[in-house]
Amino acid sequence: MEGLTLSDAEQKYYSDLFSYCDIESTKKVVVNGRVLELFRAAQLPNDVVLQIMELCGATRLGYFGRSQFYIALKLVAVAQSGFPLRVESINTVKDLPLPRFVASKNEQEARHATSYSSDSENQGSYSGVIPPPPGRGQVKKGSVSHDTVQPRTSADQQEPTSPVVSPQQSPPTSPHTWRKHNRHSSGGNNERSLAGPGPFWSPFGEAQSGSSAGDAVWSGHSPPPPQENWVSFADTPPTSTLLTMHPASVQDQTTVRTVASATTANEIRRQSSSYDDPWKITDEQRQYYVNQFKTIQPDLNGFIPGSAAKEFFTKSKLPILELSHIWELSDFDKDGALTLDEFCAAFHLVVARKNGYDLPEKLPESLMPKLIDLEDSADVGDQPGEVGYSGSPAEAPPSKSPSMPSLNQTWPELNQSSEDTAIVHPVPIRMTPSKIHMQEMELKRTGSDHTNPTSPLLVKSSDLSEENKINSSVKFASGNTVADGYSSSDSFTSDPEQIGSNVTRQRSHSGTSPDNTAPPPPPPRPQPSHSRSSSLDMNRSFTVTTGQQQAGVVAQPPAVPPRPQPSQAPGPTVHRPVDADGLMTHTSTSPQQIPEQPNFADFSQFEVFAASNVNEEQDDEAEKHSEVLPVEKASDPASSLRVAKTDSKIEEKTAASVPANVSKGTTPLAPPPKPVRRRLKSEDELRPDVDEHTQKTGVLAAVLASQPSIPRSIGKDKKAIQASIRRNKETNTVLARLNSELQQQLKDVLEERISLEVQLEQLRPFSHL
Amino acid sequence: MAVCIAVIAKENYPLYIRSTPMESELKFHYMVHTSLDVVDEKISTMGKALVDQRELYLGLLYPTEDYKMFRKLHNSYTDVMCNPFYNPGDRIQSRAFDSMVTSMMIQVC
Numbered sequence: 103m104e105g106l107t108l109s110d111a112e113q114k115y116y117s118d119l120f121s122y123c124d125i126e127s128t129k130k131v132v133v134n135g136r137v138l139e140l141f142r143a144a145q146l147p148n149d150v151v152l153q154i155m156e157l158c159g160a161t162r163l164g165y166f167g168r169s170q171f172y173i174a175l176k177l178v179a180v181a182q183s184g185f186p187l188r189v190e191s192i193n194t195v196k197d198l199p200l201p202r203f204v205a206s207k208n209e210q211e212a213r214h215a216t217s218y219s220s221d222s223e224n225q226g227s228y229s230g231v232i233p234p235p236p237g238r239g240q241v242k243k244g245s246v247s248h249d250t251v252q253p254r255t256s257a258d259q260q261e262p263t264s265p266v267v268s269p270q271q272s273p274p275t276s277p278h279t280w281r282k283h284n285r286h287s288s289g290g291n292n293e294r295s296l297a298g299p300g301p302f303w304s305p306f307g308e309a310q311s312g313s314s315a316g317d318a319v320w321s322g323h324s325p326p327p328p329q330e331n332w333v334s335f336a337d338t339p340p341t342s343t344l345l346t347m348h349p350a351s352v353q354d355q356t357t358v359r360t361v362a363s364a365t366t367a368n369e370i371r372r373q374s375s376s377y378d379d380p381w382k383i384t385d386e387q388r389q390y391y392v393n394q395f396k397t398i399q400p401d402l403n404g405f406i407p408g409s410a411a412k413e414f415f416t417k418s419k420l421p422i423l424e425l426s427h428i429w430e431l432s433d434f435d436k437d438g439a440l441t442l443d444e445f446c447a448a449f450h451l452v453v454a455r456k457n458g459y460d461l462p463e464k465l466p467e468s469l470m471p472k473l474i475d476l477e478d479s480a481d482v483g484d485q486p487g488e489v490g491y492s493g494s495p496a497e498a499p500p501s502k503s504p505s506m507p508s509l510n511q512t513w514p515e516l517n518q519s520s521e522d523t524a525i526v527h528p529v530p531i532r533m534t535p536s537k538i539h540m541q542e543m544e545l546k547r548t549g550s551d552h553t554n555p556t557s558p559l560l561v562k563s564s565d566l567s568e569e570n571k572i573n574s575s576v577k578f579a580s581g582n583t584v585a586d587g588y589s590s591s592d593s594f595t596s597d598p599e600q601i602g603s604n605v606t607r608q609r610s611h612s613g614t615s616p617d618n619t620a621p622p623p624p625p626p627r628p629q630p631s632h633s634r635s636s637s638l639d640m641n642r643s644f645t646v647t648t649g650q651q652q653a654g655v656v657a658q659p660p661a662v663p664p665r666p667q668p669s670q671a672p673g674p675t676v677h678r679p680v681d682a683d684g685l686m687t688h689t690s691t692s693p694q695q696i697p698e699q700p701n702f703a704d705f706s707q708f709e710v711f712a713a714s715n716v717n718e719e720q721d722d723e724a725e726k727h728s729e730v731l732p733v734e735k736a737s738d739p740a741s742s743l744r745v746a747k748t749d750s751k752i753e754e755k756t757a758a759s760v761p762a763n764v765s766k767g768t769t770p771l772a773p774p775p776k777p778v779r780r781r782l783k784s785e786d787e788l789r790p791d792v793d794e795h796t797q798k799t800g801v802l803a804a805v806l807a808s809q810p811s812i813p814r815s816i817g818k819d820k821k822a823i824q825a826s827i828r829r830n831k832e833t834n835t836v837l838a839r840l841n842s843e844l845q846q847q848l849k850d851v852l853e854e855r856i857s858l859e860v861q862l863e864q865l866r867p868f869s870h871l
Numbered sequence: 872m873a874v875c876i877a878v879i880a881k882e883n884y885p886l887y888i889r890s891t892p893m894e895s896e897l898k899f900h901y902m903v904h905t906s907l908d909v910v911d912e913k914i915s916t917m918g919k920a921l922v923d924q925r926e927l928y929l930g931l932l933y934p935t936e937d938y939k940m941f942r943k944l945h946n947s948y949t950d951v952m953c954n955p956f957y958n959p960g961d962r963i964q965s966r967a968f969d970s971m972v973t974s975m976m977i978q979v980c
């Protein structure tokens with residue numbers, strides 16, 4: 103092949119054509135089909151075409167490389183000019199006009215001509231069904247003016263852009279107009295020769311507009327079209343091969359679509375003004391799209407569901423893969439439905455693809471929803487999605503402003519919602535044991551009777567407090583709770599250990615100085631739910647006993663708290679009946695001992711009490727007391743404890759207190775045997791006694807207190823020893839029971855703790871999220 | 872560090888598989904299947920307890936360690952599914968999906 107020298111115009115033109123044919127963007131080899139179409143459009147006899155192909159070497163090579171293509175084009179020009187085809191003619195023929203390729207549509211050409219008339223240089227759209235009269239020539243004026251006269255070329259006009267300026271006189275040099283999207287009327291487009299979306303619209307022509315914008319796809323295309331226009335616009339590109347789009351759907355516009363018709367549509371398209379953006383949708387295009395949209399979805403503000411869109415676009419006969427890609431690009435908000443703008447973008451892309459333009463990787467800005475000329479401002483659907491994209495919205499023309507504010511509105515809403523959601527997260531409120539205690543203490547202080555989730559703990563703490571009452575420290579502690587809250591509560595703690603320590607403290611206290619303690623009246627305890635607590639009783643008992651030392655003393659061991667009745671009530675009841683004397687009804691201890699004990703107790707107690715006047719009274723009362731005791735015992739499951747307590751009480755009480763106690767007691771019986779009396783009193787106290795712990799401690803204290811009396815009894819009598827032994831046994835029983843109860847309480851507390859921890863764990867993940 | 876990303880269909884065939892330049896696709900394919908077996912095993916044995924589900928996820932590793940990555944993948948997958956032109960069961964040929972996967976693999980590797 104000889105070297106081929108091309109003029110600038112030719113160069114540009116050829117490169118445009120090459121780009122047009124290079125639908126696969128290889129930039130090296132053009133598709134044979136396209137080339138053949140192009141040659142057919144040149145309106146040369148087939149044999150000439152074959153000859154050209156042979157000459158350029160394509161037949162030899164089997165493909166059209168760039169050089170072959172250029173040579174072929176040159177030869178076409180040569181042939182069109184009437185020169186014989188010779189290899190050497192490509193360089194020898196001077197002033198060869200640019201090859202002409204004819205478009206099928208005449209009208210297009212006509213329109214084209216009119217539209218391009220404005221072009222300074224001739225707009226020569228080449229297309230043209232009818233080759234412009236040879237005289238046209240001047241195609242290139244200066245740079246490249248093509249005759250606009252050229253009728254629109256039909257079908258594939260390829261590359262539009264090149265202005266081809268061929269100075270050759272022959273009009274045919276008019277650049278083949280690819281339908282490009284017309285326009286570009288102004289010169290300088292860059293060639294973007296879009297091969298036109300040909301089918302319907304030439305709009306795609308932007309080639310001219312050449313605005314550099316453009317997809318990468320276009321990037322490689324022909325060098326900036328020479329100024330002029332070349333407009334190939336062919337409007338309606340009847341590229342038969344290219345179009346075949348939606349033949350069915352477009353009935354109205356079918357013309358546009360179909361190669362043959364579409365004049366009207368073409369006209370519309372044509373009007374498209376100059377493009378600045380290869381992907382811009384012209385008004386007529388848009389109108390067309392809108393009409394199509396209406397056929398599917400009458401409501402312009404509505405959506406086209408994915409299935410309907412699928413059917414519609416499948417008619418375009420594009421491969422599913424490409425349609426899928428188009429969908430991905432155009433469904434901006436990824437909702438599976440197309441709004442009007444999305445639909446237009448998709449349609450536009452389909453058209454472009456049909457015309458040979460490759461699909462972009464990213465949606466072009468001009469096709470983004472909202473950016474597209476909004477005649478209908480309903481881009482509600484797109485707005486949220488577009489927000490994310492940013493960028494383009496800024497370029498939206500003022501017409502889009504309506505959508506922008508809405509966008510802005512939605513955005514703050516989203517923000518708010520997100521903030522709300524962010525803000526609103528469960529804030530677990532932890533109830534630490536210490537805090538619970540503090541609350542309990544406070545509750546006690548205030549006497550408020552509000553239920554507290556930690557009521558059990560409250561109860562426990564109240565138990566603790568009750569225990570502490572015995573000690574002077576109790577006051578201190580309670581005072582602390584009020585004052586310090588946490589610190590005081592800490593001192594209390596809900597730990598069973600502390601309870602135990604308190605108990606021990608109390609024991610020690612009681613052991614050392616039984617009389618000293620004047621436990622302050624226990625603060626009112628709420629815990630209505632506590633099974634073991636009977637706050638009312640406690641209050642009552644405490645208020646009653648407040649005034650009296652003994653009361654205090656009595657209160658101290660606040661007798662064994664009324665045990666869970668069901669569990670232990672039977673016990674005492676069982677025992678009681680057994681006790682004939684009923685003086686000492688041990689709930690757990692052997693009832694038989696009871697009748698005996700009083701006797702012994704009486705003795706021993708009498709001796710112990712020697713000074714107490716009460717003994718006398720007690721004798722009198724003993725019987726009554728004993729009678730009453732069973733009755734009273736009925737309510738008190740912890741009779742054994744009471745017994746012990748009574749013992750302790752006896753020790754602690756003074757003679758004076760006894761009668762008081764007795765009187766206090768529900769039974770008028772004088773405490774015959776001190777134990778009995780004690781029991782009585784303890785019963786009284788026990789009944790109201792809510793706190794097991796305190797009772798237990800009291801029992802313990804009583805037990806401990808009673809110890810000292812033993813030696814005396816021993817000294818006295820064997821029976822006294824036996825009595826003491828019995829008492830010790832009772833004490834053991836009592837202690838055992840106390841122990842079991844404490845264990846039970848410990849378990850309860852631990853369970854509560856576990857449940858709280860579980861709740862904490864459950865709440866914690868929420869806070870993390 | 873995504874060396875291989877695969878999307879497996881319910882019928883245990885891959886809808887999408889991509890591995891790093893090693894391109895030892897077959898090997899990864901086997902690994903993917905074995906990991907699926909592990910998952911199945913966990914599901915079958917575990918059963919209903921909430922704790923078990925958590926454990927299952929821990930066993931899966933990815934969701935907890937690479938939570939963001941998994942989320943991105945899942946989002947892209949749903950986008951693909953939303954496409955009406957996509958037939959469930961087809962290989963995933965979406966370019967956007969490809970690009971997302973590539974970016975993920977490059978980013979963490």
